[in-house]
Amino acid sequence: MPxxxxxxxxxxxxxxxxTIGRASDNMIVIHDPSVSSHHAQLQVVGETYRLKDLDSTNxxxxxxxxxxxxxLRFGDRIRFGAVEALYEPDASGSRPLPQLGEIEANPAELSxxxxxxxxxxxxxxxxxxxxxxxxxxxxxxxxxxxVFLGSMIAVLMMHAPTP
Numbered sequence: 001m002p003x004x005x006x007x008x009x010x011x012x013x014x015x016x017x018x019t020i021g022r023a024s025d026n027m028i029v030i031h032d033p034s035v036s037s038h039h040a041q042l043q044v045v046g047e048t049y050r051l052k053d054l055d056s057t058n059x060x061x062x063x064x065x066x067x068x069x070x071x072l073r074f075g076d077r078i079r080f081g082a083v084e085a086l087y088e089p090d091a092s093g094s095r096p097l098p099q100l101g102e103i104e105a106n107p108a109e110l111s112x113x114x115x116x117x118x119x120x121x122x123x124x125x126x127x128x129x130x131x132x133x134x135x136x137x138x139x140x141x142x143x144x145x146x147v148f149l150g151s152m153i154a155v156l157m158m159h160a161p162t163p
Contacts, residue, residue: 002049002074004042006030006085013049018042020080021054034058034081048072049087056081 003010004020011028019026023037030039036056042049053060053068058081062070072078078085 001090003088003090004028004078004085005088006083010088012090013042016044018049019054021056030080030083032081032083035083036081039080042072045071051078058082 002013004013005011006028015027018028019038019041020028020030020035021037021039022030022032022035026038036054036058038054039056040054040060041052043052044050049072051060051062051067051070051072059066059068060081061067061079062072063077064079072087074087074089076087078087
């Protein structure tokens with residue numbers, strides 16, 4: 001939907017007939033003394049708007065040319081009295097939302113991984129089987145540690161002061 005940008009404020013043009021002026025009963029109110037109470041109107045004609053001056057005191061210009069009535073094109077610069085405006089298309093390309101429909105969800109028949117599924121992890125998977133050499137090294141290390149601790153306790157007991 002097209003819009004009219006006036007002093008940094010964007011007004012979406014949604015009606016078939018839009019009035020512009022200083023009075024509060026206008027659809028677009030411009031608070032500037034150079035703008036008449038009922039300065040101009042925009043009327044839909046086909047795909048665009050026709051801009052018409054409503055016998056304003058300070059008149060209006062489109063792209064620097066004084067005019068009383070003209071068909072607007074996107075990018076036109078409009079001057080209402082001393083106030084500059086720009087006629088722009090809707091940059092966001094808004095369209096009406098599509099109609100809601102029923103979404104059908106079908107549960108999976110089987111929740112197992114497909115046959116061609118590969119592990120995406122960068123880490124190799126640990127094996128679940130027992131390694132006898134690893135177990136033997138672990139048990140041997142535990143025995144050596146216990147012997148070392150026992151010998152340390154024996155040495156400390158020999159040098160302990162007697163009462």
